[in-house]
Structures are given as structure tokens and as C-alpha cells.
Amino acid sequence: MPSPLSADRSAPQPPERDAVDALIDRTRRLRGDVDAVRRDTVRIDEDDPRARWHRALCELAVHHLDDLGTHLGQLREGLPEEPERHTREEAAADEPQGSLIGRVGSAEWNLLTDEVSWSDELFRIFGRAPEAGGLSLDDLPSTLLPEDQPLLTALVTDCLVDGKPIDGEFRIRHADGRVRTLHMMGEPVLDTDGRTASMWAVLRDVSALRRSQQVVHRTHESLRREQHIARAEHRVAVELKEAVLPPWQSSLRLPDQGPGTLDIAAHYLPSETSALVGGGWYDAMELPDGRTLLTVGDLTGHGIQATSAMAVVMGAVRGMAVAGTEPGALLGHLNQLLETSIQPALGSAVCCRFDPSTRTLDWAQAGHPAPLLFRAGSGRPLPLPDGVLLGAASGVAYEQDEARLLPGDVLVLHTDGLARDDTSGRGGARPGTEALLGLAPRFAAARSAQECVRAVVEEFGAAERLDDACVLIARVGA
Structure with missing residues (x-):
């Protein structure tokens, strides 16, 4: 230029x-x-x-x-040397898709002779027949969209009057209605006396x-x-989960006094990214007949839908337990609830009912890891009664089992996301519980359920988890 x-x-x-x-x-x-x-x-x-x-x-x-x-x-x-007209037209017809040829053209407007010179490429860009001739600076704005016309007028005026270079974009509309975006760069050409003799510009089709x-x-x-x-949604899900999970942070004693009192503590561990708030829960409550309900579960999914479903399930579990429903029958009703809900979900759960007078634990599970029983410095999973995932099948009966606990025993209920490894579990343990069972010496030395939970958090708190996890620990008193 x-x-x-x-x-x-x-x-x-x-x-x-x-x-x-x-x-x-x-x-x-x-x-x-x-x-x-x-x-x-x-x-x-x-x-x-x-x-x-x-x-x-x-x-x-x-x-x-x-x-x-x-x-x-x-x-x-x-x-390049200027080719013959028919050669240029043939080349344009054969140009590859996306080629710069045909998308960049040049023009010069002579202010002294009113002569307008357009390159063949510029005629193609404007969708204008060469026989019609190039547009003058006065006529050029008429091809633009109305809202872009003042911009071009200002650019040309600044160039011709103040000698400013042109650098701007505008849109033109072809006769077939197509809109093209052009980038124009130009500058004035001065004669020997320093006066503007013409304006020269390069226009590029930048539509793509x-x-x-x-x-x-x-x-x-x-x-x-x-x-x-x-x-x-994450913030709402977190707030909902915090509102629904039991508010107690330190150890809970149920019942408050008497033989067979359970010292209970629990903890929620977020996922690796803390972005996936799942439907895991834990709960413990004293029932009207003096027995204690312990439950841990996990629903599929994440976010508000999972946490809201979790809130419904926890309310249902509490209501049925207060009404005296046995753990096995309770899971059967819970399965029917999930199956017929507006937003069906799958879930796993373990439901335990502890009688402090006899230290008897009645429990059932629905596709969930078995509770781990720690006694005298060693741990083992309780034998699993039959029970499929909640919401997976209709009319399912959940088997109920019974275990006798002793003073000093530690019972660990946890969700699947707590620990995952490639080690095959012993007995009824699932893969990932080996690390939990390895905490038996620390549990034996612990003086409270809260110390046991602290050991679990130290072991698994920094582990990479694809899902959040819950753990509830109950320690049997004398």
C-alpha cells in the first residue's frame, strides 16, 4: 500500500x-x-x-x-503479474474451498478524475458484475447494512480530510440476501504538493x-x-446436605445412661474435587422403646437431585424406625418408595437397631458393604444377609440378621466411596475394606468413637475419591 x-x-x-x-x-x-x-x-x-x-x-x-x-x-x-481476464475467471472458478483467493481485493478512488479502479476479486466479494463498474465513495455506503453506514462514512472522511489510515470492519448484503463481513484497510495517496490525490484500500472478506x-x-x-x-447448584446441594445430616459433631451417647450405651461419632468426606455432592448419609437416633437406630446409605447421582432424594429417604427411615418397623421390613418399604418416586433412583443402605439391654444388633442391608466389627484388636465384616439395591426390583424381601455385641466392641458403618483399592476383601468384605480392617489396633487403643473416626479420617482423608463418603462408628459401653 x-x-x-x-x-x-x-x-x-x-x-x-x-x-x-x-x-x-x-x-x-x-x-x-x-x-x-x-x-x-x-x-x-x-x-x-x-x-x-x-x-x-x-x-x-x-x-x-x-x-x-x-x-x-x-x-x-x-x-504476481496481472493475468488476462479470462484466465483470472478460470482460476477463480477452480480455487480451492477456503482459499484466500477471492477473499481479498483492492480498490483505488481517484479524487481528481473520479475514476474508480476495483480488482476482480473485489467485484466477487461484493457480488457485483465487473460490467457495472466499481462503486464510488459516495455510493459505497449504500451496500452496507444501515447500522454500519455511519462507520464507513466516518472512516472515509477521516482518511480524506485528516489523512488518517482506514482500519475498520463493516457488513454488506448481497443481492441474494447473504451478509458478508469485510475488513478494510486504506490510506490516502498524496500528490507532490501534499494534497490528497486518491485513496487506496484493501478489503478482505472475514465472514468465516x-x-x-x-x-x-x-x-x-x-x-x-x-x-x-x-x-x-453445588452451593444449594452442600447447604441442603449440611441441613439434613445430623448436627452433632462430637461423640453422641445413646441412650444417655444405663448399660449398653453406644458412644457414636460420624464423619462426611467429600470427593476428590469437592464438586460432586452425592447422596450419601449417616444417622443415629434413640427410638421410643429405648433401642438405637444406626443407618448409613448412599443414593446414585450428584447435586440437588441426589441430596433432596437423600433428605426424603432419611425422613422415611426415621419415621418407619420410630413406628417400630424391623430393619428388613424397613428396607422393603424404602425400596418401594424409591421405585415409585417421581425421580426414581438407585441406592444402597444398611439399617441397624441396637438393644442396649441385651446388646443385640438386628440389621439388614440393601446392596451395601457389611458393617465391620472390631473386637480384641482385630476386625471382620459381619456375614451379609440377602438384600439387593434399593429401587432395583419390585416386591423384594430383605433378609434380617442378628449379632451379639460385647462391651468395648467397635462397629463401623461406611459407604462404598470411603476406600477403594485392588485388594480382594476377606470374608464378606468388599474391595477397599482391607485398609479399614488394618485400623483394628488403633481402634483397640482408642478411648472413644471420636478417636476412631479421627483414625479413619487420617487414613482416608487425603485419598483420591471419585465420590463422597460417610462413616459412622459406634463403640459399645460397659
């Missing part, structure tokens, strides 16, 4: 060919790397807003690199590039909305 200082100033010398070749080679390698990333994103879940944003960014980067490679190629080849940028913007905004909603 000529300098605004003088129309006669000699053009700058082109860069060394080897340097341009090196830039072209680096651009091609980078383009290949970005394209590989773009291909990988095709396999990402379309419903993931972050994946859509990543893909849009890759598309935008490919557009930029394609244009950069074409520009560098033109820089290496230098200014701007569409890619719009996709990036939309996907980014969608991602931000999704993240905002996720944060809000």
Missing part, C-alpha cells in the same frame, strides 16, 4: 526468501498440531459446554493459521473468521452460564 507521505515513494524491499520459507514451515507445523487437537475434540461429548468451547477455539485457530500461511506464500512469491469468533464467544458464554449454574 503506498505511503500517505508521498505517492512517489519507492516500495519497501521484500524480505529474504529463506526467512519467509522458515516462517511458512513453522506455520504449517503449527497448523498440523492444531488440526490434530481439533480432530481429537470431535470425539468429545457434544453436551459438554467446555468441549464445545475447545472445539470452537480450534476452528478459529485453524482459520487464522490458514490465512497466515496464504499471506506468507504471497509474500514469498511477490506481486468472524463466524468462528462468534462461535467461540457463544460457547464461552454458554460455558460461563453452565459454570455459574453448577456453582449455584
Whole structure:
């Protein structure tokens, strides 16, 4: 483009060919790397807003690199000789999809002779027949969308009156209704007396590039909305879980006095990222007949739906237990509740009822890890009675078992997410309980259930968990 200082100033010398070749080679390698990333994103879940944003960014980067490679190629080849008209038209017809040819054109408006000179590419960009001639500066704004016309008028006025370079974008509408976005760069050409003799400009069709940028913007905004909603839902789920789980933090004694009192403590361990609030719960309460209810469970899913379902289940368990329902029958009713709820869910649970007068534990389970009984420095899982997952089948009967506890025994109820490893469990233990059973010496030395819980948290608190977890520990008094 000529300098605004003088129309006669000699053009700058082109860069060394080897340097341009090196830039072209680096651009091609980078383009290949970005394209590989773009291909990988095709396999990402379309419903993931972050994946859509990543893909849009890759598309935008490919557009930029394609244009950069074409520009560098033109820089290496230098200014081509003007071909014959029919040759140019044939070349345009054969141009590859996405080529820069046909997307960049030039124009010059002579202010002294009113002559208008457009390149063939510019006619194609505007969708205008060459026989109609190029548009004058006065007529050019008429092809723009009405809201963009003042912008072009201001750019041209600043260029011709104040000698300012033109650098701006506007949109034009073709006769077929298509809208194109053009980027215009121009400057005045001065005569020997320093007066503006003409205006020269390069116009580039950046429609595809701007569409890619719009996709990036939309996907980014969608991602931000999704993240905002996720944060809000996470906050509500956390608050709901905190409101529903028992408020006691230190040890709880049930009943308050008498033989066979249980010293009880529990703890909730969040998932690895703390972003997945699940439907796990623990609970303990004294029943009207003097016995004690102990329960731990976990519902599938995460977020508000899981925590709200957990609240319903905990309320149902408490209500049926207060009514005197046996643990096995209680799980049967709970299974029917989940199966017929508006938002069906699967879950596992263990329900125990302890009689302090006889130190007898009646219990049942629904697809849940067995309680672990620690006695005299060693631990073992209680034999599992039959019981399928809650909500998995209709009309299921849950077997109920009985265990006799002794003073000093420690009973551990936990959800599946507490410990996961590749070790096969002993007896009825599931994989992951070996580490819990290894805590037997520490439980034997502990003076309270709270100390036992502290040992569990020290062992598993820093472990990577895909799901949150609950643990409830009851220590039998003399």
C-alpha cells in the first residue's frame, strides 16, 4: 500500500526468501498440531459446554493459521503479474474451498478524475458484475447494512480530510440476501504538493473468521452460564446436605445412661474435587422403646437431585424406625418408595437397631458393604444377609440378621466411596475394606468413637475419591 507521505515513494524491499520459507514451515507445523487437537475434540461429548468451547477455539485457530500461511506464500512469491481476464475467471472458478483467493481485493478512488479502479476479486466479494463498474465513495455506503453506514462514512472522511489510515470492519448484503463481513484497510495517496490525490484500500472478506469468533464467544458464554449454574447448584446441594445430616459433631451417647450405651461419632468426606455432592448419609437416633437406630446409605447421582432424594429417604427411615418397623421390613418399604418416586433412583443402605439391654444388633442391608466389627484388636465384616439395591426390583424381601455385641466392641458403618483399592476383601468384605480392617489396633487403643473416626479420617482423608463418603462408628459401653 503506498505511503500517505508521498505517492512517489519507492516500495519497501521484500524480505529474504529463506526467512519467509522458515516462517511458512513453522506455520504449517503449527497448523498440523492444531488440526490434530481439533480432530481429537470431535470425539468429545457434544453436551459438554467446555468441549464445545475447545472445539470452537480450534476452528478459529485453524482459520487464522490458514490465512497466515496464504499471506506468507504471497509474500514469498511477490506481486504476481496481472493475468488476462479470462484466465483470472478460470482460476477463480477452480480455487480451492477456503482459499484466500477471492477473499481479498483492492480498490483505488481517484479524487481528481473520479475514476474508480476495483480488482476482480473485489467485484466477487461484493457480488457485483465487473460490467457495472466499481462503486464510488459516495455510493459505497449504500451496500452496507444501515447500522454500519455511519462507520464507513466516518472512516472515509477521516482518511480524506485528516489523512488518517482506514482500519475498520463493516457488513454488506448481497443481492441474494447473504451478509458478508469485510475488513478494510486504506490510506490516502498524496500528490507532490501534499494534497490528497486518491485513496487506496484493501478489503478482505472475514465472514468465516468472524463466524468462528462468534462461535467461540457463544460457547464461552454458554460455558460461563453452565459454570455459574453448577456453582449455584453445588452451593444449594452442600447447604441442603449440611441441613439434613445430623448436627452433632462430637461423640453422641445413646441412650444417655444405663448399660449398653453406644458412644457414636460420624464423619462426611467429600470427593476428590469437592464438586460432586452425592447422596450419601449417616444417622443415629434413640427410638421410643429405648433401642438405637444406626443407618448409613448412599443414593446414585450428584447435586440437588441426589441430596433432596437423600433428605426424603432419611425422613422415611426415621419415621418407619420410630413406628417400630424391623430393619428388613424397613428396607422393603424404602425400596418401594424409591421405585415409585417421581425421580426414581438407585441406592444402597444398611439399617441397624441396637438393644442396649441385651446388646443385640438386628440389621439388614440393601446392596451395601457389611458393617465391620472390631473386637480384641482385630476386625471382620459381619456375614451379609440377602438384600439387593434399593429401587432395583419390585416386591423384594430383605433378609434380617442378628449379632451379639460385647462391651468395648467397635462397629463401623461406611459407604462404598470411603476406600477403594485392588485388594480382594476377606470374608464378606468388599474391595477397599482391607485398609479399614488394618485400623483394628488403633481402634483397640482408642478411648472413644471420636478417636476412631479421627483414625479413619487420617487414613482416608487425603485419598483420591471419585465420590463422597460417610462413616459412622459406634463403640459399645460397659
